[in-house]
Ligand code: KG4
């Protein structure tokens with residue numbers, strides 16, 4: 268029994284569908300990544316992503332239902348990411364979800380992609396205590412969010428330029444590591460010295476909970492240029508480690524500051540960069556020193572997936588929050 272929600276996620280370059288019961292029990296979680304298609308371009312090409320989603324959305328939904336041992340009849344609601352993201356990509360998922368909700372006569376629940384990332388935490392730990400501070404760090408976002416209750420969010424700060432994941436991807440590109448860069452830098456950094464290269468950390472004005480990573484990115488590029496001009500080859504592992512530490516230092520300091528300011532004894536991480544091993548270890552150690560606890564989802568639930576969307580939708584379902592069948596994609600939707 269329980270509330271069975273099928274969720275669809277097509278906001279960027281993963282076509283994903285999942286069935287989750289009561290926001291905790293994952294019956295299926297299918298993720299078809301387009302990374303190989305976009306790799307040769309060094310990043311996601313929106314038009315290519317939309318076309319791939321169109322090809323993949325029906326087979327991925329079918330696979331999620333089969334893996335869950337269901338046919339179309341056993342569902343209580345259908346959920347979908349309706350923003351933020353690439354408009355053409357979002358529209359594919361939204362159209363598929365609307366068609367299902369209409370045909371099956373079940374509620375349609377539109378979910379904010381960032382809310383979905385946050386709920387990856389509740390998927391594995393439904394009893395997290397409020398208030399919580401969540402650091403949402405992905406390819407498109409770097410947000411500090413105060414969560415007072417389910418569905419009650421206050422945006423405390425966000426990036427003024429590059430998102431953390433974007434900075435990882437761009438630096439990986441200039442280091443010639445490939446795409447997506449975050450996991451590659453994470454791995455390479457283990458062989459490097461994080462004190463080797465002196466890089467700037469931008470904390471912005473006193474007390475600000477906003478972020479800025481473009482200066483750091485430029486510093487990395489300038490350092491590599493200087494090395495090349497001097498006929499030297501920069502040590503890539505040292506650079507990866509030093510860059511990663513600079514990002515993680517700022518993320519850690521601001522997240523702890525938010526937790527102190529809003530009296531949160533629990534901190535959670537969300538989004539693709541939440542899979543970063545250095546961010547996890549440093550924030551965990553610093554949080555413990557202050558008597559706070561850090562939680563994060565397993566890596567497969569940190570990056571884009573539909574199980575997290577189903578979980579966020581479950582709490583909306585409990586509150587009776589349905590979306591109309593006129594639901595549209597909202598590319599710049601904020602939390
Ligand atoms: O949340 P996500 O899958 O997609 C967006 O909503 O953007 O995040 C993808 C981002 C990419 O920038 C990727 O490089 C980064 O997450 N990422 C990582 C790691 N794993 C993924 N960044 C740093 N360390 C990692 N281990």
Ligand code: ZN
Pocket residue numbers: 380384405406538539570571
């Ligand atoms: Zn995402």
